[in-house]
Amino acid sequence: MLYLVGLGLSDETDITLKGLEVVKKASRVYLEAYTSVLLVDQSVLESYYGRSIMIADREMVESNSDEILRSAQDEDVAFLVVGDPFGATTHTDLVLRARELAIPVQTVPNASILSGIGACGLQLYNFGQTVSMVFFTDTWKPSSFYDRIKENRSIGLHTLVLVDIKVKEPSLENMARGRRIYEPPRYMTVGQCARQMLEIEDERQEAVYSRNSLAIGAARVGGQTEKFVAGTLEELCSADEELGPPLHSLVLLGSRTHELERDFAHHFALDKDKWNTLWEAQYGKQ
Amino acid sequence: MLYLVGLGLSDETDITLKGLEVVKKASRVYLEAYTSVLLVDQSVLESYYGRSIMIADREMVESNSDEILRSAQDEDVAFLVVGDPFGATTHTDLVLRARELAIPVQTVPNASILSGIGACGLQLYNFGQTVSMVFFTDTWKPSSFYDRIKENRSIGLHTLVLVDIKVKEPSLENMARGRRIYEPPRYMTVGQCARQMLEIEDERQEAVYSRNSLAIGAARVGGQTEKFVAGTLEELCSADEELGPPLHSLVLLGSRTHELERDFAHHFALDKDKWNTLWEAQYGKQ
Numbered sequence: 001m002l003y004l005v006g007l008g009l010s011d012e013t014d015i016t017l018k019g020l021e022v023v024k025k026a027s028r029v030y031l032e033a034y035t036s037v038l039l040v041d042q043s044v045l046e047s048y049y050g051r052s053i054m055i056a057d058r059e060m061v062e063s064n065s066d067e068i069l070r071s072a073q074d075e076d077v078a079f080l081v082v083g084d085p086f087g088a089t090t091h092t093d094l095v096l097r098a099r100e101l102a103i104p105v106q107t108v109p110n111a112s113i114l115s116g117i118g119a120c121g122l123q124l125y126n127f128g129q130t131v132s133m134v135f136f137t138d139t140w141k142p143s144s145f146y147d148r149i150k151e152n153r154s155i156g157l158h159t160l161v162l163v164d165i166k167v168k169e170p171s172l173e174n175m176a177r178g179r180r181i182y183e184p185p186r187y188m189t190v191g192q193c194a195r196q197m198l199e200i201e202d203e204r205q206e207a208v209y210s211r212n213s214l215a216i217g218a219a220r221v222g223g224q225t226e227k228f229v230a231g232t233l234e235e236l237c238s239a240d241e242e243l244g245p246p247l248h249s250l251v252l253l254g255s256r257t258h259e260l261e262r263d264f265a266h267h268f269a270l271d272k273d274k275w276n277t278l279w280e281a282q283y284g285k286q
Numbered sequence: 287m288l289y290l291v292g293l294g295l296s297d298e299t300d301i302t303l304k305g306l307e308v309v310k311k312a313s314r315v316y317l318e319a320y321t322s323v324l325l326v327d328q329s330v331l332e333s334y335y336g337r338s339i340m341i342a343d344r345e346m347v348e349s350n351s352d353e354i355l356r357s358a359q360d361e362d363v364a365f366l367v368v369g370d371p372f373g374a375t376t377h378t379d380l381v382l383r384a385r386e387l388a389i390p391v392q393t394v395p396n397a398s399i400l401s402g403i404g405a406c407g408l409q410l411y412n413f414g415q416t417v418s419m420v421f422f423t424d425t426w427k428p429s430s431f432y433d434r435i436k437e438n439r440s441i442g443l444h445t446l447v448l449v450d451i452k453v454k455e456p457s458l459e460n461m462a463r464g465r466r467i468y469e470p471p472r473y474m475t476v477g478q479c480a481r482q483m484l485e486i487e488d489e490r491q492e493a494v495y496s497r498n499s500l501a502i503g504a505a506r507v508g509g510q511t512e513k514f515v516a517g518t519l520e521e522l523c524s525a526d527e528e529l530g531p532p533l534h535s536l537v538l539l540g541s542r543t544h545e546l547e548r549d550f551a552h553h554f555a556l557d558k559d560k561w562n563t564l565w566e567a568q569y570g571k572q
Contacts, residue, residue, distance in 0.1 A: 008302060009395060016396075017306065018299040084397060086404025092546050099553065109295060109402040109508040110302075111370060111395035114410055118372025119393050124400055125416045129443055132411075155437040157415055222395040260378050267385065 002069060002098045003078045004085035006110025009222030011040045012048040019108040023049050026078035030056040030068055034167050035081075035088040036113075036247070037185075039223050053080070061090050065097045072103045084112035113249060116221045117160055120228045121264025126256055127160055128152030133193050133250075134164045135186070143200045149252060150208045156256030156285070161197070162249055163188035187246035190217035190229070194236040194250065209233060214253045214278055216265060219243040230268040230275060239270065257283045288355060288384045289364045290371035292396025295508030297326045298334040305394040309335050312364035316342040316354055320453050321367075321374040322399075323471075323533070325509050339366070347376050351383050358389045370398035399535060402507045403446055406514045407550025412542055413446060414438030419479050419536075420450045421472070429486045435538060436494045442542030442571070447483070448535055449474035473532035476503035476515075480522040480536065495519060500539045500564055502551060505529040516554040516561060525556060543569045 003022045008014025015023070023029055031042065031053045038045070046053050056068060056079070068079060085091055085107050098105050118124045129152060131145040145161065152159045166186040194215065201209060211234035219227040229239045236250065262279055269275035289308045294300025301309070309315055317328065317339045324331070332339050342354060342365070354365060371377050371393050384391050404410045415438060417431040431447065438445045452472040480501070487495060497520035505513040515525045522536065548565055555561035 006397065011304075013304040013307070014302050014395075016294060016300050016302050018297075020303065021299070084401045084404065087401065087410065089409060089544075089546060092407065092409075092550055096546075096549055106510075107405050107508070107512075109300075109397035109405070111292065111397060112401035112410075115370045115373065115398035115401045116395040118370065119395070121378065123375060123378075124373065124398075125418075128414050129441075130411050151441040155415075155441070222393070224392075226393075258375075260375060260382075263382055264378055 001076050002072050002103050002105045003076060003108060004091060004095070004105065005078055005080050005108045006084045006112075007038060007080055007082050008110045009083060009113065009116050010220065011038060011223065012045050014111065014222065016108060016110060019110065020049065022076070022078050022108060023051055023080070025076060027075040029053050029078045029080065031080045032056050032061060032091070033082070034058045035090065036083055037165065037167060038082055039220060039247070061094060065094050068094070069098055069101055069103055072098065073101070084110050087112050087114065111222055113162065113221060114160065117218060117249065117251060119221060119226065120216045120218055120251060120268070122158050122216065122251060122253070122261050123258060126158050126254060126258070128155070128157030128254070130160045130162060132162050132164070133188065133196060135166065135188060136196055136199070141200070143204065146200045146204060146208060150206065153208060153254055157254040159252045159254070160249065161193055161252065163190070163193045165247070188248065189240045189246070190219070190243055190248045190250050191237050191240040193248070194233045198233060198237070209252060212278055214275065214283065216251045216253070216268065217243050218249045218251065220245070220247060221249065228268040229270060230265045231270040232274070232278065235270050242270070253283060255283055255285045259284065287362050288358050288389050288391045289362060289394060290377060290381070290391065291364055291366050291394045292370045293324060293366055293368050294396040295369060295399065295402050296506065297324060297509065298331050300397065300508065302394060302396060305396065306335065308362070308364050308394060309337055309366070311362060313361040315339050315364045315366065317366045318342050318347060318368070318377070320344045321376065322369055323451065323453060324368055325506060325533070347380065351380050354380070355384055355387055355389055358384065359387070370396050373398050373400065397508055399448065399507055400446065403504060403535065403537060405507060405512065406502045406504055406537060406554070408444050408502065408537060408539070408547050409544060412444050412540060412544070414441070414443030414540070416446045416448060418448045418450070419474065419482060421452065421474060422482055422485070427486070429490065432486045432490060432494060436492065439494060439540055443540040445538045445540070446535065447479055447538065449476070449479045451533070474534065475526045475532070476505070476529055476534045476536050477523050477526040479534070480519045484519060484523070495538060498564055500561065500569065502537045502539070502554065503529050504535045504537065506531070506533060507535065514554040515556060516551050517556040518560070518564065521556050528556070539569060541569055541571045545570065
């Protein structure tokens with residue numbers, strides 16, 4: 001059996017009791033650690049679970065899945081995923097490959113950022129499609145997120161923007177020389193995300209949002225130090241200090257808001273008067 | 287401290303280790319059991335948690351939250367919610383009331399149907415706003431879900447349709463006579479949901495979807511007996527036997543689909559040839 005086990009969002013105690021049973025009895029335990037990461041180290045997990053864990057990097061999952069699935073017709077293999085197992089496309093591939101090999105698959109769901117973000121006070125029913133924001137370079141500024149946000153906002157919906165993490169990435173220089181040396185991990189912040197959003201709006205000028213659009217920055221959702229900061233996109237450009245360390249994500253508000261959302265999110269506002277004024281002008285509309 | 291603890295989707299072992307610690311140490315433990323229910327009884331939870339649990343019905347949560355919050359400035363109170371605590375609006379109210387009383391609040395997230403539905407093979411990034419379907423009566427057929435689905439489909443997105451449950455509802459007759467006698471619990475099925483969807487399409491005739499639109503019926507998501515059935519809306523009208531007992535939910539596909547979604551969901555199709563033919567004609571488009 002291949003078990004896809006969600007680990008939740010924050011630390012070693014976010015695994016479910018069902019998930020922990022699977023980890024304890026499996027022949028091999030893999031941890032997918034490139035689409036998201038927990039707020040604790042691998043060693044903490046190993047000590048808490050009482051098991052050693054193999055890190056499954058992108059290359060292993062995408063090109064060498066047969067090693068992960070080896071003998072899983074007869075043995076139990078646990079594949080641990082931060083958040084919920086179906087948050088990222090890669091694991092769909094793994095399940096399809098398991099089906100081809102006649103390996104049964106069972107999923108142990110857990111909290112995902114897609115539901116955990118509800119703690120910011122915006123109603124999960126009012127979210128449209130989720131988008132991803134990657135680190136811009138001088139020559140590569142992918143802006144498909146802008147079109148997706150435009151669609152969401154055209155029907156009044158909020159947009160969750162998931163921000164890039166870079167774990168175990170080779171530098172271009174080292175890649176060119178064939179060296180397996182990796183860059184230190186990088187985590188995008190809410191500030192950088194907001195700046196990149198405004199950069200694309202300045203470039204495209206389709207008025208999908210503006211410096212005064214309201215948004216909520218989220219840090220370490222589901223953890224003990226979870227933090228939300230509400231404000232304009234411009235304010236969020238420099239709110240990283242308030243938010244603290246990674247992981248971050250951002251929600252851009254849609255116009256179709258409920259007064260409960262206003263009351264709840266107001267609590268997190270950097271400038272409460274400004275938040276109220278802008279809300280009255282732009283939100284609570286169909 | 288008020289702890290909002292998510293219980294996940296299926297049974298007593300879906301609580302997280304963090305959540306179980308909270309339940310064990312809290313002075314009082316409430317279970318919200320009207321927006322969704324687990325697949326096991328209260329007594330199973332009580333025996334597994336080693337705690338007695340008070341059921342918090344809608345009336346208690348909405349009108350008598352001060353009883354739940356009593357002394358929570360100094361004591362720990364656990365409020366258990368099936369799925370993730372922020373899946374339903376009611377709990378936002380409870381947090382706002384706690385804030386007024388200067389009671390600190392902490393959330394223990396867990397799996398929600400909003401993320402767990404990813405196990406059907408459709409990418410969570412491609413979902414639009416979620417809608418709810420209530421039991422129609424002869425005189426009350428609320429159809430706002432139709433407008434929301436229209437919006438989602440106008441931009442190619444999938445729609446998760448959450449179906450009604452009726453737990454501890456007084457009958458109209460008993461309510462009129464002031465008797466506290468309740469109807470047996472009722473759970474809407476995928477079949478009834480699909481029929482009500484088609485009834486509104488027949489009435490409104492805006493071609494938001496048709497009998498041949500593809501959809502996936504889901505039953506007991508996250509549980510040992512999780513089941514998915516893929517087919518046309520017409521096929522799903524009579525697929526309740528394949529799906530089995532509650533809880534059910536339904537996903538109506540949007541046109542913006544990925545080939546991985548096709549490959550994954552095809553596995554669940556009632557009529558695989560028909561699924562392929564309709565997919566080729568209508569899906570995989572922007």
